[in-house]
Each structure stands twice: as C-alpha cells, then as structure tokens.
Amino acid sequence: MKNRHPVIGGYVLPGLPHPLLVPEANPGWSRLRQGFEQVRAEIAESDADLLLIYSTMWPSVVGHQIQADPEPEWVHVDELFHDLGSIPYKFRMDADFAADYCRQCRDRGLQARTVAYKGFPIDTGSVVALKLINPDNRIPATIVSSNVYADRAETVVLAKSAVAALERSGKKAIAIVISTLSNRLHQEWIKPEEDQVHSLKDQEWNAKILDFLKAGRLEDTAQLSRQIHREARVHKVVNFKPFWWLASVMGEHNLYTGTVFGYEAVFGTGSAVIGLRRATRAARDLEFDEESPERYIGDRNVLGPSSDSMSGWSSQVQVASQPPGEA
Template identity: 70%
Template sequence: MSDHPIVGGYLLPGLPHPLLAADQNAGWGRLRRAFEQVREDIRQSGADLILMYSTMWPSVIGHQIQADPEPVWTHVDELFHDLGAIPYHFKMDSDFAEQFHLACKNRGLATRTVSYKGFPIDTGSVVCLKLTNPDNFLPAVICSSNVYADRAETVVLGKAAVEALKQSGKKAVAVVVGTLSNRLHQTWIDPAEDHIHSLKDQEWNQKILAFLEAGRLEDVAQLSRQIHAEARVHKVVNFKSFWWLSAVMGAHNLYQGTVYGYEPVYGTGSAVIGLKRAAHAAQDLEFDEESPDVYRGDRNVLAPSLEARGEFDSQLQVGPALGEED
C-alpha cells in the first residue's frame, strides 16, 4: 500500500463562515483551527498536489476539471454575500488536469477541462484552498460533481484519478469539499445561536462521524444510499462523494480516522475529517456492489425493463395462479 499515490484523504466543509466570520461564533472559530491542523498535515504529507472533488461545483453533462494554471479572481458567495469578498490567486497543476481528463476519457467518461479568465470557481473550493493552502505550497486540481452520476460513474472517476497519478509519478492528498447534513436555516439567525438544523440530521451526522473516526470509509460509501434515504439530505451529491473518495483511496476500511472538528454552520453539519492508511482494518460489513473499471453507461437498476421484469415474475410462478386447478 506504500506505493499508492494517494497519501491522505480529507472531508472539508465549504461554507465561507470559518474563513470570513470565524470570530462571530465559537464553533466557526474551532473549525478554522481544525483547517489549520489539516494545513500542517498536508505540508508534511509528501504530496505533490491537492486533488479536490467539490460537491459545491455541480455539473450536468459529465465532469469538469479546472485546468487554468493560475486562476485569479474575487469571489462572493451567492448565499452569504454579506460576509464579504474572497480575493484569490491559486496555482493549478494544468498538466495533471489534462492527464486526468485523458484517463477519464479512456475509461468511457464524459469530461472536459476548463481554463479561462473569470471561470467561477465554487465557494467550497475557494474556502478550502484559502484555509489549507493559502500560500500555494502545493498546486491543486479541482473536479466537479456531476449531479446525475450514479455509483459506477463516480467510482470510475476515482479510478481514473488514481491511474493519472500513477502515470504522472505524482502523489496527492484527496480532498472532498462538502458537509454531512446540509440543510440550511431558512431565516436569519444570530451567529451565536447557530445549531444543527434538526435532531435527525444531528443523529445521522454522529453515526457517520463514528464510522469515519473508526476508519470505516468503505462502509460509509456502501451505506451512502441508506444514509441519504434516512436522513433525507437535500443534496444527494454530498454522499456521492464517499463513492469517489473510497475509489481514490482504496475501497476498504484500512484507515485511521481523525475528526479535527465538527460544528454547525448555518444549520449544516460541517466536519473536518482526515483519513490515513492503517495497519489493520476496522470491522468490515458486507460490500455488495461491484467495483467497475470502465464506465459503460447508466445501469437501469431501479426500474428493470419489462422483458427483465417478465422473466423475473415468471420465475416466481412456482404453482398455479389463484382460481386455476392443479
């Protein structure tokens, strides 16, 4: 496992409050300090780049990959513009972005690179890079989250990233930008009174935190649909990101997890979590889904064809129908 190109993985929240308003709420300040711990971890990781998958950068047709070598702009969050502007000047690994794009294409995925002045980098990516890589110590590559991608497509996207890293000879830290629960307060609140939106959100957040702290990444990935159904997370791509992170890091539970911080940010469950490889796996659950290597299109798993359904129904006809005689 020592030759794996991913040297660490992180889940980082992307709302701007820890960056722009850390002094307005004690929890937001604690998250700011948690980001600073991750910053030091990344500096000591031996990584050559930061590979980001942002749930706050949605795409509709395939995935997009940021390839502008030096994006410069001033960003204002569309929801929390009252917190102020975020000027940025980032450094991107445009060569690796092209390699990643080619690896995706070779595996049947629809991707494209984007590189033009003023391209709207999402709030989450801006916030996470400003807090963990403020001096551009490492170049980054940002990938969007396709809102329609199923598990197979997302897993293949992660495998394409690993393939590109191996071909390039580079090592990376993998960063997922997103929250756990993501229901926002719908009315203005006093920052000092921020809290998780609902008890149900809080309960599911705590379960996920316990799994990840125990290093059970693949279990969370396998349970993501159930978590989404139970918690009714509005933004389905949040838990889709665990499919990607598992595919990038390795689909198993051989991890040591660290919860650097967990706080409400305007109702959302915002956690700063790190994962590193461990010598022994956490308790396994039964992994019941395949691990595809090439994307071959959506599988009609929720609504089988009439032909398939008829064949399935016929197999259930083990005796005469009601009203028929033997």
C-alpha cells in the same frame, strides 16, 4: 512488490465561508477554523505533490469538469452569504495533471472536459479550502466537479481515472472532498450565536457518520451512502456521492485511522473537518455488497425511476474480470 498507492491521505472539509470570513462570530466556527489549521499543518509536513479536490459545491450537468487554468485569479463572493464579504484569490493549479485526468476519464467511458478561462467561477468550497489549507500555494491543486446525475458506477470510475492519472504521473496526492455531512440550511436568517444543526435527525446521522470515520470505516460509509442521503441530505443531488469518490480514490476498504478535527453547525448544516490515513489493520473485516466497476458504459437513466434499489445497475457497467481460477 506492489507500488505504494499514490493517494497518501484524505480529508473531508466543509465548504461554507464562515470559518474563513467570520470565525470569531461563533465559537463553533472558530473551532472549525482551528481544524482547518491542523489540516494545513499536516499537509505541510507531507510529501504530497498535488491536492486532488472533489467538490460537491461545483455541480456539473453534462459530464465532469476539471479545472485546468494554471493560475486562476478572481474575487469570489458566495451566492448565499454575500453579506460576509469578498474572497480574493490566486491559486496554483496543475494543468498537465488536469489534462491527463480528463483523458483517463474519457478512456474509461466518461464524458469529461477541462475548463481554463479568466473569471471561471471556482466554487465557494474549493476557494475556502485552498485559502485555509494551502495559503501559500506551495502544492498545486486540481479540482473536479460533482455531476448531479452521476450514479455510483460513474462516480467510482471518475475516482479510478484520477488514480490512473496519478500512477502515470508518478505524483503523490492528498485527496480532499468538499462536503457537509447533513446539508439542510436554516430557512430563516439567524444570529450567529443561535446556530445549531438543523434537526435532531440530522444530528443523529451526523454522529453515526463521525463514528464510522473515526473508526476508519471509509468503505462502510460509502456503502451506506444511499441510506445516509435519504436521512440527512437535501435531495437536490441524486446520491450521497462524496464517499463513493473518496473511498474509490483512496482504496475501497476499511484500512484507515480517522481523526475528527472539528464538527460544528454552520447555518444549520453539519460541518466537519475529518482526516483519514492508512492503517495496518482494518477497523472491521466486512463483506461489501456493491461491485467496483473499472469502466462506465451507457447513458445515465436521468428520467427513469429512483436508483435507490439500483435495479439493472449491472447492465450499466463493465466490472473488471477476475483472474482465472478465482471464484
């Protein structure tokens, strides 16, 4: 009998500080705060041993970084919205899991390292999420960075390394992605009551993503990530990575039920609080086109042409071989 998957649920959470620091300034920000509180209640009722966080607001350039300070403590001020005030924090991290996650990444061909020193700048999104969904530090966390040059293969392997570490530890985890949907900010300061999603195109793509996730179509969303990125994301990051990681860490299929706890504009971005749980029946039984690598081999083609077509992608990865006799 196959063992139960170690990731028992997943969430997509926005990372800007407004729902934490000034929810009363805008009705939409207040509704997002209520969504966070619903997530907090669900997590409190779960039997999770770990909060596994992938934050797009923690960019790394050389490989992947994993937070391993067992008790990071600091006062955080968001680099863009410092006028909203300071966020003092003291968190509880699972340093042992972080170390094994790092080992699993290296074993699969990734560059990875742990970070653990006083004053390390934990990103706004992770600070906001942990303050709102785990305020008493009842469940330890692990945070991994989002490498700005990582392609799909590398991101998939990063997620599978986390699953391997969880299986070794015997722990059950909640997977959390810190990311907006559309991520275009207003270019001029606005009054809180004037906030809205940056553009109609962003709003339309956000609605499509929400429809997919409400239907439990996580892998479909991951497969469409490049198109979503072209349409609704600022091109400061190579690809729309969060759903690659989340689908790979939870399971690359559509066997989920989705709940949208809140969707609002936060300074122009499309910010949503979304939950995913396993279901007994897939939303749709589709054939996925992209392969699922187990190891990462070769350097990233950072200076090469656009990876949208993914030409030559198969030469970059080693795909798990099929059992004998299978087509």
